Amino acid sequence: MTDMSPSERRLQKELMSLIKDPPPGVSVDAEQAEQNLLQWTIHMEGALGTLYEGEQFQLQFKFSNKYPFDSPEVTFVGSNIPIHPHVYSNGHICLSILTDDWSPALSVQSVCLSIVSMLSSCKDKQRPPDNTFYVKTCSKNPKKTKWWYHDDSV
């Protein structure tokens, strides 16, 4: 066993609890995460009774060695990107806790829960109005985007 940095220790702890006791509809690709603690893939099911019921999504989490002081880079990946006013078709998510409102007391689990809740409160499946323009011009890393958080309704 090699020496581990505090961020790796914390990620290991989070991984354990996510494997043992995941929130409903959420599961982590444990093998991949164990291979590379800094990049996880998470499978997420649309919550029952919402517009996304029965849909499967994949989230990618990338961590820097400053985690948990630095927020993880979270995007939707794979073939099914949810159609939601805060999710761009390239998988980028407009969610304040992923940048400005990040706190080290948040975790992978709480981020997953926030995203499930964000999807669940959606009443009208639509892409963001500026989707085409943003997807053409944005950086690959959603954390480089200067997000403007103004809509708390969904």
Place this chain on the structure above:
Amino acid sequence: MSQLERVQEELEALEAIFMDDISIIYNERGCVDLVKSVIFPSTANEVDKQYVCVTLEVKLPEDYPDSKPIIALKSPRGLDDSTIDHLHNEIQKKCDEYLGQPVIYELIELIRENLTESNLPTCQCAVCLYGFSDGDSFTKTQCFHYFHNYCLANHLIITGKHFKEEQEKLPAWKRSTKAFQATCPVCRDAIYCDVDELKTALPPRELDDAQKFEVTHDLKVLQQKMQQLFNYQKSKGGIIDIEAEENKLLLITNSNDSQVADDSVDPGPSLANNIAPPLSNGLQTRHQRHYSKYTSNR
């Protein structure tokens, strides 16, 4: 004495004892709805040393004290679930014991005693997710959340730096006139800490201890066994020196000798169970080992 008078008397006594530390909430009919008190451990009035607290809420049913009050413990700080469960059990026992008599004072004292005994946060640091051990320097924020000084310092340094960077990116007229305000990682309440002092703290013990790697007895034994095996292989020519071999010619003899397969059945010394039969020539070992595996499968 009527029921109402008995309750009234108990509440008056409580107010006299606890004064501002207890609040009695009346409903619109003028009856007592809720008795509420934030309970701290007794630390001889040293507020700085109170590391845990809990809010007790007592709802009085109409026929109290002849039936048990309804108890809720809210906003526990520095207490984990098992401690709260234990407290709930103790409270129920006390309520059973005091059925028919005033019990609220007893409950407050019971909780206070319990908190005094465990006046060290039993929760985890929200930043590193490790617990607090004896000797760890930690901070209790004004909002009763707990962090290792080491972890909190990192948080404050990084958020402070981030704030400055973001400000510098903005044009002058857009910059915030307010100075950076540190916030609690858990509840985002403003916190006031001395970063320079926090910075000097050592990393949390649990985090540090977990990092230490010790060579156990088992590992030493394993290491010795492997060394023996290595020496055995080396003495039999099983270890190939790549540099020395590079300048040699590789000759492969394709003799169909069944003896080779039989050789591999003989295990040799117990350590070498999974190793090919000892052979004198390193070059041939490679070829024949491969070959014997092939024939024995047939």
